[in-house]
Amino acid sequence: MSNPLLAARGLVKAHGSTPALRGASVDLRAGEILAVTGASGSGKSTLLHCLAGIVRPDEGTVEYAGERLDRLPEKRLSELRRTDFGVVFQFGQLIPELTAVDNVALPLLLAGTSRTAARERAGEWLERFGVRGQEALRPGEMSGGQAQRVSLARALVTGPKVVFADEPTGALDSLAGEQVMTALVHTARESGTAVLLITHDAQVAAYADREVSLRDGLVTAEGTSGSADTAGSASEAPAEVSR
Numbered sequence: 001m002s003n004p005l006l007a008a009r010g011l012v013k014a015h016g017s018t019p020a021l022r023g024a025s026v027d028l029r030a031g032e033i034l035a036v037t038g039a040s041g042s043g044k045s046t047l048l049h050c051l052a053g054i055v056r057p058d059e060g061t062v063e064y065a066g067e068r069l070d071r072l073p074e075k076r077l078s079e080l081r082r083t084d085f086g087v088v089f090q091f092g093q094l095i096p097e098l099t100a101v102d103n104v105a106l107p108l109l110l111a112g113t114s115r116t117a118a119r120e121r122a123g124e125w126l127e128r129f130g131v132r133g134q135e136a137l138r139p140g141e142m143s144g145g146q147a148q149r150v151s152l153a154r155a156l157v158t159g160p161k162v163v164f165a166d167e168p169t170g171a172l173d174s175l176a177g178e179q180v181m182t183a184l185v186h187t188a189r190e191s192g193t194a195v196l197l198i199t200h201d202a203q204v205a206a207y208a209d210r211e212v213s214l215r216d217g218l219v220t221a222e223g224t225s226g227s228a229d230t231a232g233s234a235s236e237a238p239a240e241v242s243r
């Protein structure tokens with residue numbers, strides 16, 4: 001089996017006196033969709049933040065494509081976060097003043113792409129996520145599902161190697177959640193992007209190739225998930241991307 005793209009070993013992290021991770025280890029392979037499940041407070045978000053180089057663990061190591069993330073200087077970390085990682089949160093966290101197309105174009109502009117090219121590419125990605133026609137809407141004018149698909153387009157527009165998704169369907173009804181998950185899985189498979197997906201919803205976890213469970217800051221169980229037999233192939237999760 002190939003080396004993992006991202007490997008965390010023995011992660012320990014406390015928030016003040018509250019332990020969040022107590023020695024968690026996890027691997028993510030290139031192109032793999034991995035679900036991280038566990039009860040509220042089990043450390044899922046803290047694990048994602050350590051893996052994405054957003055926070056540094058107190059102890060343990062995080063290795064990404066041969067580099068020790070936990071030791072990298074902030075400048076290199078933020079560069080990696082811009083070029084190799086995409087992040088989606090539960091509430092999208094789009095910039096409220098910007099239209100859909102400008103939200104998606106933003107990471108490209110930050111990477112030095114011209115405004116015209118960035119907006120054109122952003123439009124293509126909105127189309128891939130079934131939200132073409134909504135380019136001019138601001139987040140306050142979108143449904144939760146639309147906003148989340150715009151967030152996915154923003155996370156994927158730069159062609160990242162890994163997308164970190166923290167409860168991406170947590171604020172959506174089940175139909176919108178299904179559409180968002182289908183769009184995410186379809187696009188990740190197409191572009192070979194690995195996804196670390198945090199969820200407490202078994203139906204959402206079933207979209208993943210593999211699942212690990214956290215309990216009290218430790219990985220307690222590991223197993224294949226719903227679409228395991230399709231791991232690494234071009235096949236898709238159940239529903240159609242809505243257009």
Ligand SMILES: Nc1ncnc2c1ncn2[C@@H]1O[C@H](COP(=O)(O)OP(=O)(O)OP(=O)(O)O)[C@@H](O)[C@H]1O
Pocket residue numbers: 015016018019020038039040041042043044045046047200
């Ligand atoms: N910024 C913070 N300050 C203080 N305590 C925190 C902070 N962030 C997380 N914690 C605590 O750390 C522990 C792990 O939190 P974390 O958010 O990683 O868990 P989680 O599994 O993602 O939970 P949830 O599903 O509720 O989001 C919890 O006890 C939480 O209260």
